[in-house]
Amino acid sequence: MNKELDLAAAVATIRSGMTIGIGGWGPRRKPMALIREILRSDLKDLTIVAYGGPEIGMLCAAGKVRKLVYGFVSLDLIPLEPYFRKTREAGAVEVSELDEGLLLLGLQAAGRKLPFIATRIGLGTDVLTHNPHLRTIRSPYDDGETLLAMPAIPLDVALIHVNRADRRGNTQTDGPDPYFDALFARAAERTIVTTEEICDRLDRTHPDKAKQNLFERYLVSGVVHAPLGAHPTTAHDAYGWDMPHLKAYAASAAEADGWARYMADYVAGGEAAYIDKVGGARAVASLPIPTF
Amino acid sequence: MTAVEDFSLAELMIAAAAEAWRHDGELLGSGIGTLPRLAVGLAKLTIEDGLLLSDGEAFATEEPLPLGPRQGQAPFAGWMPYSRVFEILWSGRRHAMVTPVQIDRWAQTNISCLGDFDKPKVQLLGVRGYPGNSISHKNSFLVTGHGKRTFVEGEVDVVSSVGFSDAHWPAGMKRPEIAIGIVVTDLCVMDFGGPDHAARVLSLHPGVSFADVQAATGFPLLRAETMSVTPAPTAEQLAIIARLDPTNLRASALKGNPPGVRAAAA
Numbered sequence: 001m002n003k004e005l006d007l008a009a010a011v012a013t014i015r016s017g018m019t020i021g022i023g024g025w026g027p028r029r030k031p032m033a034l035i036r037e038i039l040r041s042d043l044k045d046l047t048i049v050a051y052g053g054p055e056i057g058m059l060c061a062a063g064k065v066r067k068l069v070y071g072f073v074s075l076d077l078i079p080l081e082p083y084f085r086k087t088r089e090a091g092a093v094e095v096s097e098l099d100e101g102l103l104l105l106g107l108q109a110a111g112r113k114l115p116f117i118a119t120r121i122g123l124g125t126d127v128l129t130h131n132p133h134l135r136t137i138r139s140p141y142d143d144g145e146t147l148l149a150m151p152a153i154p155l156d157v158a159l160i161h162v163n164r165a166d167r168r169g170n171t172q173t174d175g176p177d178p179y180f181d182a183l184f185a186r187a188a189e190r191t192i193v194t195t196e197e198i199c200d201r202l203d204r205t206h207p208d209k210a211k212q213n214l215f216e217r218y219l220v221s222g223v224v225h226a227p228l229g230a231h232p233t234t235a236h237d238a239y240g241w242d243m244p245h246l247k248a249y250a251a252s253a254a255e256a257d258g259w260a261r262y263m264a265d266y267v268a269g270g271e272a273a274y275i276d277k278v279g280g281a282r283a284v285a286s287l288p289i290p291t292f
Numbered sequence: 293m294t295a296v297e298d299f300s301l302a303e304l305m306i307a308a309a310a311e312a313w314r315h316d317g318e319l320l321g322s323g324i325g326t327l328p329r330l331a332v333g334l335a336k337l338t339i340e341d342g343l344l345l346s347d348g349e350a351f352a353t354e355e356p357l358p359l360g361p362r363q364g365q366a367p368f369a370g371w372m373p374y375s376r377v378f379e380i381l382w383s384g385r386r387h388a389m390v391t392p393v394q395i396d397r398w399a400q401t402n403i404s405c406l407g408d409f410d411k412p413k414v415q416l417l418g419v420r421g422y423p424g425n426s427i428s429h430k431n432s433f434l435v436t437g438h439g440k441r442t443f444v445e446g447e448v449d450v451v452s453s454v455g456f457s458d459a460h461w462p463a464g465m466k467r468p469e470i471a472i473g474i475v476v477t478d479l480c481v482m483d484f485g486g487p488d489h490a491a492r493v494l495s496l497h498p499g500v501s502f503a504d505v506q507a508a509t510g511f512p513l514l515r516a517e518t519m520s521v522t523p524a525p526t527a528e529q530l531a532i533i534a535r536l537d538p539t540n541l542r543a544s545a546l547k548g549n550p551p552g553v554r555a556a557a558a
Contacts, residue, residue: 072417080416080417090411091411098419099422100420100424101421119382120424121423123427123454123460123461124423124426124460126404126419127423128460129451130409130450146462176350180374180375
């Protein structure tokens, strides 16, 4: 069993119009090498589901997105994602803006093959106003409570960045927080992971880190070796986010041809050129992990 | 406890905001942003030892961690990744202090966007966890620029957290109990504890009049019967705040880092 692919082969399995879930959280552990490969591709009309960071702004800026499903989009220290903002303020894409927990429950329902999960979240707010597809149900028990039926959010494919993977699709994710990567993987027909390190058998080389495994290998259809592939976002415990780069990216949104320049400067030349352009592998690998 | 005269408005607000968690007992206290984070740390050390705190990322702590870079292993007491924060907050055992962009007379707030949702004038963060937080547990607010752009005349542009308006509940639904704590601003401390949950001023910061606050608020305010002057932070509180914020991030929280006692108008 060998699920190893390169970036181009992995993205070649994705079709325009698909619904893509992206792991990570804001500017943390985003599968950016895959995102850049999508930016270089002809894909379009994508529905993107994420706890959004720079991947949302970039995919929007490049015209890849038909619809966004999100709880937030932020670069953390740069609270407002500039290209997401531009896209929204132009009314350019369809959106489903959800509570973070509703997004969680929608992914969980999809993974459990349920039509919905009942919750109070969203009731009493404009989440219902701006998501007219959401419906309420009445508890069938004596309490009779009105609840929101959060529908499943099934994904065609999930894109997730991990620290280690083997060619069979076993993965290990370091860092303090698993975020909701496992829910994205379970909600998806299949998952493509990018990994800092690749090996043949994690059970033989890293059995001590088995608890870092977040989801089952049968969910994983492709493993791409993409060292530093989360840059400019954090990949605990390997490297921190690149805030100077994110600031330069954010500043480009205020320039007339800012996105075209960012694409030409950083994305168009491929991943090897990208890593060189952002300071080289050693510099990226030594970016400090932020504390709060 | 020694009274002091030299303190910043940010420090006054931190000391006032710490009061939000008084009598909360054992629950997760979350202060989101510099001043609320310092406030919950101060509350933990001086008011409510039962509070569980987080490091701002994924661990629980028994001691509030100072803001900024850390050396060595931090004293983590438990693990608190986001998945667990959701389980905690949905159970109701949390009291958060947050900084909304808009707040209305019904205590509804907005961090989603300004203007028309389909084509916003200003896109903000998105509703984040506000809907789930506000229907599950108590929330207090901290506002650094008290004005009518924050405390709006009508309803907030996108109702991101639930409040006391009847307008947004599904037909026939009984409105659940909603818990709003205090609202700490750069002018005063308020709550929504008046008749029919009307907003009322609990205390005015030194040198601020009720008329000043009303003029900066888009909806009518009541005076609480016990309305007083917000107490100055004590020397003990100031020392703790300084220890929790060694790089003085609090000095950047308010424009110009004004003093805690406003100079009398000339």
